[in-house]
Amino acid sequence: MTLTTDLTSFLPEPAVIAAQVAAALAEDVGAGDLTAALIPAAQRTRAELITREAATLCGSAWFEMVFKQLDSDCRVSWAAHDGERIAPGQHLCTLEGNTRAVLTGERTAMNYLQMLSGTATRARQFADAVAGLPVRVLDTRKTLPGLRIQQKYAVRCGGCDNHRIGLFDMILIKENHIVAAGSISAALAAARALNADVAIEIEVESLAEMALALEAGAQLILLDNFSLAQLREAVKLNGGRAQLEASGNMNLATIRAVAETGVNRISVGGLTKDVTAVDLSLRVMGG
Amino acid sequence: MTLTTDLTSFLPEPAVIAAQVAAALAEDVGAGDLTAALIPAAQRTRAELITREAATLCGSAWFEMVFKQLDSDCRVSWAAHDGERIAPGQHLCTLEGNTRAVLTGERTAMNYLQMLSGTATRARQFADAVAGLPVRVLDTRKTLPGLRIQQKYAVRCGGCDNHRIGLFDMILIKENHIVAAGSISAALAAARALNADVAIEIEVESLAEMALALEAGAQLILLDNFSLAQLREAVKLNGGRAQLEASGNMNLATIRAVAETGVNRISVGGLTKDVTAVDLSLRVMGG
């Protein structure tokens, strides 16, 4: 059983992808592709997708859906799959369809694939940076509006893990909640009374606060902006009781040192708040 | 009349922003903010937004709409405006509203503001890089799915200009269209027959092709991946007849040299296909 490579279970349902793609096409095509008329209506073409740089592929379902919506007879044959490392010049897929559909859909399809591969590639870099260490690298809710589940899927394709999807699937107690509840222990008790089935995480800003959280039985503690020394101290203080999550301005240069402190989880806003599109190329062969 | 700073005319209609924000909130809040119950329902709070780094602000309408949708009595007082350069530590706005609404909306509001300010900041860097030269820096259709008009607005806030919004508001003749039409002149003639009111741009890949386009009366020519030497030659060959647009892997290091060749326009995919969120901070004061 090789769960870690079975990414399809994280892919949205077909109807969800269809709706996302329809909206993206509406945004680009609007009242019509003014240039399409230059191409004969019945002409068909082949196109080849390659990557110009090393990356981790992600977004093939969206790419393919774009062309299917414009030409239901279109065919896409994939030679690489989501989550796969791809090398410069590598052939990724062949596309065969109505030429107008291929040209009209090209930009929308590429925008999805380049963006999501960009996120998967970045996630892969972080996953590689901590390779061999018993730590999970997690994304955050710092995502692009309207693209969260797509980005969360890309993070998985890059070998990192997903933190909560939104405000609805986990309790994360921050400073304001603690103040309102009166104390760390009161906040934890209140949270437990609210919901027994989601993880309850509490954010602390010092070792002293962390000690209070441990005393109150916290099982998941977010260490906000701790230094490496503080993180090491936190791991020692914890003694394996709670899961510890380091957070705050993580980057590729620092993450391995953070992981080596022994924390269990590291959350990285940069996985999804920044995007660097992967340089892919769709070579359209003509009619 | 100071048109260049009147950015409100590029802002989507209120109903459009409202729909975008509602979708983003649905994505984050889903079936409910599980942690919100820790805060008393009637409690109100003040929060202050500052920037931690130098940037160009963009997205205030989306930021404000998030909180208005969660608490119609919420009030936001802005001390900076879209398109304005902001300095590290600068106070941007004060927010006053129901505490739950502030905490529930914080991430969605910040995601919009940080993303759009990131794009505006990048655009400002490109605009500054060519300061003083008679050239327009333009975005492309390489945008994030679902976020095009927001990103195009951010590009304006950063002092660059918008290329076509989508496939519907301009004709851009590329290689495949030329092949289908038979020749550059046939493609241009066909395009002119199709639509008299939008700009018709034709993409060429060599000086020879450019010469054919000029002969055919092209008024807007996209020079794809020309070297600096080729661009200089193109400007000379053109003799002011057509508008020339340089395109292909533009970045901050190279754009001024490109602009100095004398081209009229430079289109930059990196303005919108990549995003680097600006580091902003919302300090919530508590109940």
Place this chain on the structure above:
Amino acid sequence: MTLTTDLTSFLPEPAVIAAQVAAALAEDVGAGDLTAALIPAAQRTRAELITREAATLCGSAWFEMVFKQLDSDCRVSWAAHDGERIAPGQHLCTLEGNTRAVLTGERTAMNYLQMLSGTATRARQFADAVAGLPVRVLDTRKTLPGLRIQQKYAVRCGGCDNHRIGLFDMILIKENHIVAAGSISAALAAARALNADVAIEIEVESLAEMALALEAGAQLILLDNFSLAQLREAVKLNGGRAQLEASGNMNLATIRAVAETGVNRISVGGLTKDVTAVDLSLRVMGG
């Protein structure tokens, strides 16, 4: 801090309620209320809402939204609130608005209020039945299509708790998953590898399976259709290690005995799959 009575934190956002009500009105009003023309357009009226039977109130936000959408000047003054026990004949609210709006909206508003109060009332009966025992009564995903978050809110108003909202906020390993994974321990290990932040519950059908789940470190075990004797045995075997949830055809006659076995949770499909509307009455006073 009296969290248990602060139900507003479980209420959907205003925009969500507005959309639900708009859909319900569209369903009832369609192309127009044919009878409304008999009432003068400008006439206003007062109406009084009372309950004809003992119940627990739920749904006031939907009730009020119906009339607000038909007459933005309408005013509703509540004398009772969601989650409150109400007695036969008790005055619940006064409504003042345009007569046509009141008559047109009446049925939709009442359908919401009677349905949700019905669910809250049923939940209150179950909560009362186990009063004093350290057990949570939980709803399930056996809800009416399109009404889940409304029903889950009503369950809260009746003093019971919510199990997972949907397939997205908890892992529940059932027989088919165990078979696919190969064993109970393999299924639990695989689930832990998938997601560290949601509760992982495993369903077992015998004490032997429960023992395997405990060995594999299960923290939340669903005992499917166990007899009272089996439940008692399970509690003993558990020794406080995992949370135990009893499930299967629970009703008001049996639930206290089940609770007395010492299980921690009891899930009750009947809370939401069946609905008995509460008998409320809106007395319209006329023009």
Place this chain on the structure above:
Amino acid sequence: MTLTTDLTSFLPEPAVIAAQVAAALAEDVGAGDLTAALIPAAQRTRAELITREAATLCGSAWFEMVFKQLDSDCRVSWAAHDGERIAPGQHLCTLEGNTRAVLTGERTAMNYLQMLSGTATRARQFADAVAGLPVRVLDTRKTLPGLRIQQKYAVRCGGCDNHRIGLFDMILIKENHIVAAGSISAALAAARALNADVAIEIEVESLAEMALALEAGAQLILLDNFSLAQLREAVKLNGGRAQLEASGNMNLATIRAVAETGVNRISVGGLTKDVTAVDLSLRVMGG
């Protein structure tokens, strides 16, 4: 010609059912079925649907659509059809499809089928209770928000009839309309002036009011909360002139006596405002 058993004409259009099912799936699946990953992506399974109790089947189109939307290659073979009486243990259908799709869709599909069969079963009980008498049993607008046309279809499957679908397809004059119009005859005259093509029904609360309605030429009279004696008197007074509809707290214990008074129609809010799900079981066979 056996119109009474041809229920397909009351079924919503395919596109309408598809939209209803998509919304229900979105509600349950949200950002993804967290447990699905435990099942291999390509695994297929068979499942068998049986009923555990006697009932009248309804909702097969929704049940089937759920699985089709998750797996377009899924196949459902029905051994029973909407409107059919089914006996405990009876095999209803076989389902063959991708295992993940079957497990992910199971709850949503069952929620539809159990709810609608519940309504059909209740309607069948009412229809049976008046068997042999020349009376129609009708539903009302007391339905679950968002589920009206589904419930109205289920009522038909149970052998009862539909009253108006909403406010748009019939005029029903109630007390407030009469007061506004000035008199029963004025209200009827006004209604006739408004619309000549829909039935005009007038609600009366006494034999005296009924006499006025008859004088004014009413063709359809709703007798609100009349006793059995009053109903008998009303039938006598009517002398076959108008259609008489009895209404008010009808139940299975009383409906036959009501029908025996000779009224033409009996409307029953309980058909649709209350729901008792039928106990069905989907046995998934595994991979």
Place this chain on the structure above:
Amino acid sequence: MTLTTDLTSFLPEPAVIAAQVAAALAEDVGAGDLTAALIPAAQRTRAELITREAATLCGSAWFEMVFKQLDSDCRVSWAAHDGERIAPGQHLCTLEGNTRAVLTGERTAMNYLQMLSGTATRARQFADAVAGLPVRVLDTRKTLPGLRIQQKYAVRCGGCDNHRIGLFDMILIKENHIVAAGSISAALAAARALNADVAIEIEVESLAEMALALEAGAQLILLDNFSLAQLREAVKLNGGRAQLEASGNMNLATIRAVAETGVNRISVGGLTKDVTAVDLSLRVMGG
């Protein structure tokens, strides 16, 4: 009680008009009004609406909603109302609002008002043509896609009446239904068995068919393409038993003669399938 002039009861609900207007604005404004930037953002203006030709006004609610959606502070003061006859040069309303909003919304607002006034004006001509005769002039389902309820409202504003809104609120038995049922009497019997609350109309194409329909107890008969002589014969044959509706290529030149035959109803497809916009003018005063 002057029901005939109380047109507000036929107006769609505010939320419905809002959604219609939002869609129409999206269609026209799309990614933004490119010309709006020429007007200072804060400038306000007054505009006056007049009619250049005699007409019957209709559509004021849509006109006003357009401007409200673009500028919530906009104010419209009406000097004429829906259903009113207006004379060339007559002042209809004054509009005060943000200049950009006025200019951006002008076309959409005028399109609604000119189209609906066109339909109301045509309806008024037909209503006037049969003035004094006891006949109703009815519209049909021959409407413009997406505009049916707006056009049906305009027909009312012009003094004509509405036939069924759609396929859902009346039974109209045509030739194919008769053939399928086997005979006119079988079709009528089947229809009565299906639904007791909506009007059942049957279309006949000869006096012989009409006689069969009368024998079968038809209460509403559509005489398709009968000559004037045939219509007179039909009225005589009918002897007041059923309501008779003449139909087929009615126009202003022929309708009075048709009405004088004594039929009760005349349905006119031309009321809504053709549109002649009324010539209105919005004079914008400037900043």
Place this chain on the structure above:
Amino acid sequence: MTLTTDLTSFLPEPAVIAAQVAAALAEDVGAGDLTAALIPAAQRTRAELITREAATLCGSAWFEMVFKQLDSDCRVSWAAHDGERIAPGQHLCTLEGNTRAVLTGERTAMNYLQMLSGTATRARQFADAVAGLPVRVLDTRKTLPGLRIQQKYAVRCGGCDNHRIGLFDMILIKENHIVAAGSISAALAAARALNADVAIEIEVESLAEMALALEAGAQLILLDNFSLAQLREAVKLNGGRAQLEASGNMNLATIRAVAETGVNRISVGGLTKDVTAVDLSLRVMGG
């Protein structure tokens, strides 16, 4: 290459047509076609579409989509195509499908086809009226709400051209913009600074204003309500510098004279603000 007859490039994407048709069907069918039950559920039929008058066909994709949505097995065989002139009595297509689907969809399908053919036919009359002259006849934004892209397509099918689609794809400077900018030259300069890729048109109301526009380099000038004499003068004054567009109350009687003045474009509001449905007939053959 015969671009003028390749109308498919102006047709909306399939998903767009599907959404438009679904909305139109919802409007007509609503809660169900009450008469459909008279037809056996499994019966199939053939129907033949003919035209009763000379016209230009337009709308076949919408017509066909209606029946496909009601019966996915339905087949339509076209003997005529969009843009084709059709003669009275001409056979247009044969339709084969489920009888209920054919009867339920007939009106919606015909409404689309008759309306769009009406617009195409009118456009063809205008195109014919200026045959042989070097002028384009253009539509305007005076369209029916919600039907703009359909009507713009019909205008193309009739051999005329499209002016801007909406406010988003061209700049049209009117009197108010000029006043706000201060002068014609200032307005043109400001417009050019705003957007370099769309046509900039300026409306003038006298020869004097036109002279100022020419001086300011205007390339596209709208001559509002110029007399024939003024138009001739304008063409002379222009000397081929700008494109001149005549506008204002154009009709079939006057357009050729206008075209003969030598203007380059004539815009005609009547192409789309008025609609005269073409008389088509769908003969359903029965079961």
